[in-house]
Amino acid sequence: MSFTTLNFLFFFAIVFWGYYLIPKRWQWIWLLVASFVFYAFSAWWALFYLAGTIALTYGGARWIDALEGKRKEAIKNCPKEEKSAVKKKFERKKRGVLAGVLVLLVGLLAFVKYTNFFLDIGFKLMGGEGESPALSLLVPIGLSFYLFQNIGYLIDVYRGQYEAEKNPFRFALAISYFPHLLQGPLDDYKAVSTALYASREFDDSLAVSGAKRAAWGFFKKLVIANQAASICNPIISAGGGYDGLSVITCMVLYAIELYADFSGYMDIAIGCSRMLGVPIAENFRSPYFSGSIAEFWRRWHITLGTWFKNYLFYPILRSKWCSSIRKGLKKHKYIANTLPNVIALCIVWVLIGLWHGANISYVLYGIYHGGFIVLETVFAPLYDKFHKKFPKVQKNVFFRMFRVVRTFALVTVGYYLFAPAAISLTKSLILSTFEWEWSEFVSFGYYNFRELLVVLFSTAVLVFVDAYGCREDRLPLSAWVAKQKAPVRYLLYIALIFSILLLMVYGGEAMFAYFKF
Amino acid sequence: MERNEILEKLNEIFRDVFDDDSITVTEETTSSDIEDWDSLTHITLISEVEDEFDIKFAMKEVVGMKNVGEMVDIIEREA
Numbered sequence: 001m002s003f004t005t006l007n008f009l010f011f012f013a014i015v016f017w018g019y020y021l022i023p024k025r026w027q028w029i030w031l032l033v034a035s036f037v038f039y040a041f042s043a044w045w046a047l048f049y050l051a052g053t054i055a056l057t058y059g060g061a062r063w064i065d066a067l068e069g070k071r072k073e074a075i076k077n078c079p080k081e082e083k084s085a086v087k088k089k090f091e092r093k094k095r096g097v098l099a100g101v102l103v104l105l106v107g108l109l110a111f112v113k114y115t116n117f118f119l120d121i122g123f124k125l126m127g128g129e130g131e132s133p134a135l136s137l138l139v140p141i142g143l144s145f146y147l148f149q150n151i152g153y154l155i156d157v158y159r160g161q162y163e164a165e166k167n168p169f170r171f172a173l174a175i176s177y178f179p180h181l182l183q184g185p186l187d188d189y190k191a192v193s194t195a196l197y198a199s200r201e202f203d204d205s206l207a208v209s210g211a212k213r214a215a216w217g218f219f220k221k222l223v224i225a226n227q228a229a230s231i232c233n234p235i236i237s238a239g240g241g242y243d244g245l246s247v248i249t250c251m252v253l254y255a256i257e258l259y260a261d262f263s264g265y266m267d268i269a270i271g272c273s274r275m276l277g278v279p280i281a282e283n284f285r286s287p288y289f290s291g292s293i294a295e296f297w298r299r300w301h302i303t304l305g306t307w308f309k310n311y312l313f314y315p316i317l318r319s320k321w322c323s324s325i326r327k328g329l330k331k332h333k334y335i336a337n338t339l340p341n342v343i344a345l346c347i348v349w350v351l352i353g354l355w356h357g358a359n360i361s362y363v364l365y366g367i368y369h370g371g372f373i374v375l376e377t378v379f380a381p382l383y384d385k386f387h388k389k390f391p392k393v394q395k396n397v398f399f400r401m402f403r404v405v406r407t408f409a410l411v412t413v414g415y416y417l418f419a420p421a422a423i424s425l426t427k428s429l430i431l432s433t434f435e436w437e438w439s440e441f442v443s444f445g446y447y448n449f450r451e452l453l454v455v456l457f458s459t460a461v462l463v464f465v466d467a468y469g470c471r472e473d474r475l476p477l478s479a480w481v482a483k484q485k486a487p488v489r490y491l492l493y494i495a496l497i498f499s500i501l502l503l504m505v506y507g508g509e510a511m512f513a514y515f516k517f
Numbered sequence: 518m519e520r521n522e523i524l525e526k527l528n529e530i531f532r533d534v535f536d537d538d539s540i541t542v543t544e545e546t547t548s549s550d551i552e553d554w555d556s557l558t559h560i561t562l563i564s565e566v567e568d569e570f571d572i573k574f575a576m577k578e579v580v581g582m583k584n585v586g587e588m589v590d591i592i593e594r595e596a
Contacts, residue, residue: 156577159575159576159577159580160575160577161577161580161581294555298555309556310580313556314556314560314576314579314580315576317560318560318563318576318579323564326564337561340560341557341560341561377557381536384536472549
């Protein structure tokens with residue numbers, strides 16, 4: 001069920017009222033049932049994937065916990081000289097269980113999402129011509145999101161960050177909770193589960209602020225993203241065929257579309273969840289106001305970045321392999337610190353690319369972004385030297401603006417790979433970019449005049465809101481609005497609601513861009 | 518080892534890793550107080566601290582440390 005359908009509005013109205021009307025001890029069960037119903041709307045067979053992966057992870061985590069209990073018991077009762085051997089024995093067993101469940105979970109993801117990708121590569125490598133063989137596999141939506149949620153939980157239990165959840169249904173709720181099920185955010189298990197099991201009184205201030213947040217999300221998705229998509233998607237999927245200026249305009253529109261789409265979805269998810277009294281993680285912080293690619297990824301899809309950092313990047317850097325590089329090159333401090341980072345970044349970014357989909361374009365997209373971050377890491381001492389010599393430059397507003405525009409341009413260039421998700425289209429889009437024909441650009445503007453105007457004005461509002469909120473020392477604009485006098489506030493809210501109703505492009509079951517991942 | 522002593526040693530390591538002699542860490546210092554303290558330098562920092570005090574942080578400590586004070590707690594316990 002997509003958030004921007006009438007079905008969802010009815011569904012959420014029932015969930016919301018039911019949640020506060022039923023006895024408090026049933027509240028979490030109500031949410032569990034609602035989440036499974038929500039998922040069943042996408043496809044009933046997908047429930048088997050969801051329930052199966054939850055059962056597997058639940059069992060694995062309980063097993064790891066039981067081994068940990070036995071280890072403590074055994075260590076207490078054994079002679080001192082055998083302690084380390086006992087400890088090692090149980091560590092090995094725990095690692096075995098973790099590895100077994102991870103292989104099954106990742107294997108499932110790999111099988112469902114990547115079988116055809118590797119069949120295709122294998123076929124071409126063996127010199128096959130024409131259509132590659134392909135299996136017709138049904139990919140349940142949101143799979144890579146809730147599998148990551150499962151994997152994160154399992155590793156946390158293995159590391160001893162918290163105990164395994166004993167009640168399987170409570171665990172199932174934390175994973176399947178409908179606001180974060182299909183597209184994230186990838187929540188911290190402990191935080192979200194604690195919030196989900198708490199019983200709640202109706203809180204009107206939370207309900208109102210949640211509804212406002214969701215309305216802002218609807219504006220971003222229905223007005224900005226859908227309107228921008230209606231102009232740029234046909235041209236991107238045709239691989240250009242237009243003059244260069246129109247193609248560049250389209251790529252900029254795509255950058256706006258993707259952000260408004262994905263962050264709009266998050267606003268709706270966070271808003272609805274807040275109406276139920278459950279805080280979930282923020283996923284964006286004014287990403288297009290970043291001064292560098294590394295900063296961009298600290299502000300864009302934040303929870304995916306955190307996931308990769310905690311469960312892949314750090315383990316690689318802490319591996320024996322990286323430690324020995326660091327120790328072996330101790331005399332060359334710069335290389336000793338930089339080389340392991342570069343190795344870990346390369347692995348992580350290829351995988352982040354691949355996570356987006358089984359497609360060589362996505363892999364190259366990961367390498368493109370990873371490449372810039374590697375460069376930033378390698379040249380970090382030079383930047384530092386420069387800024388130490390010219391300390392005023394870093395604080396200069398124009399220099400900051402230059403960096404923001406440069407980063408936005410680099411990110412937009414990356415969308416040449418990401419948007420069409422096919423190398424042949426990327427190639428023809430790049431070729432059309434350099435064929436400028438003024439009269440064609442004018443007629444492109446003429447035919448899309450109304451749509452362009454809507455996107456321009458609504459994006460101006462978005463830019464203003466993001467520019468206001470990009471500084472960490474400042475509260476978001478919504479907090480400022482809430483402090484204004486009633487007439488000002490209501491004028492703004494009414495303007496928001498009317499612009500959604502008047503300007504929205506309703507796409508029916510229109511998918512959100514990140515569903516396919 | 519006394520907490521003050523640990524903090525003093527940590528201060529040296531921080532100055533060295535972040536290449537900034539103006540840094541003075543307290544128990545309340547967090548990653549947001551030091552501009553260059555990101556996920557990359559975090560692991561470098563952790564490795565330097567491990568070498569200096571001859572300890573090994575568990576992964577849950579590496580990801581879970583909230584401030585320098587918690588780092589001092591672990592060092593006090595392990596070293």
